């Protein structure tokens with residue numbers, strides 16, 4: 221009897237397991253993976269090979285200024301051990317990979333000369349070799365170079381349709397709470413600065429934003445919206461449009477830059493101006509403004525405006541508010557962290573161009589400096605930064621309320 225019972229229980233368990241394996245819900249099904257990546261040179265071409273867990277549709281196009289080849293896939297997970305992020309092989313002078321938007325992973329190959337895609341195909345897995353995506357690049361001349369020309373594999377259309385159907389997130393109302401938009405710089409295909417020992421700016425900015433959201437919301441005084449909550453690229457203009465859509469009262473963009481002199485450390489606070497406070501600030505703004513170019517996003521029609529730093533300063537009141545917020549940030553961050561000597565600087569950051577939301581950009585330290593990189597990689601230090609930011613916005617709103625009463 222006892223034996224029978226045990227056998228029956230075993231059979232039942234096996235049935236349950238079979239059902240689970242056979243009828244996994246769609247969401248549990250694994251995302252396609254890139255398991256290997258390599259770039260090789262051939263006599264007249266440069267070849268990119270991505271090893272994949274399964275065949276995926278793709279789209280590719282070229283861009284100029286600088287010359288690039290962009291390859292789009294549905295969202296795929298990068299599991300390749302070799303990361304050719306800083307590789308320079310054959311015609312390819314730079315390689316980037318990351319999420320470009322929801323359900324769209326992107327590879328950007330930079331080239332020093334104009335090129336064209338001479339071959340592209342998916343090789344099905346066989347003889348112990350995995351599925352592979354293969355792309356051959358050949359040099360061409362400026363006259364024959366065709367930027368923006370799209371090539372799409374079969375199946376790409378269904379990816380686009382699926383993306384269009386995806387529901388957009390609803391946001392809850394927040395009566396009585398100030399809405400703050402925190403903007404973790406970079407993300408996805410745009411890594412931002414990569415530190416001396418390999419820390420990624422895009423990861424550090426997201427970690428600080430998350431910690432700040434936690435602290436700010438714990439006070440009950442603020443609702444915090446992040447421009448991104450994961451490792452995804454967001455266009456510069458979309459970042460401040462998120463502030464508008466959410467009727468934000470403040471916009472804070474978070475960054476951690478690098479500089480040639482590795483001894484320099486400390487943070488700084490930036491507000492918008494059409495005339496940079498110094499050469500360094502101008503260089504920094506130019507670099508931060510390149511985000512859309514790095515991600516291969518300048519097909520959208522507004523890139524020239526973003527890359528040229530022409531700012532309409534018909535935003536006097538907003539500028540004054542931004543200025544005051546920046547001063548508060550300098551004071552509070554200066555108490556708890558190391559800042560550069562001229563802590564409050566200004567330059568033409570595209571992400572600060574919002575005409576009616578006071579906006580400040582924080583460079584929280586230099587990833588080119590070992591000490592700063594170590595600090596910013598430490599959660600306790602990030603909490604300290606978030607506390608200082610909270611103190612500063614508290615002071616900002618205290619003053620605003622006082623001004624309203626008087």
Ligand SMILES: [Zn+2]
Pocket residue numbers: 405406412413421474475476477508
């Ligand atoms: Zn940055």
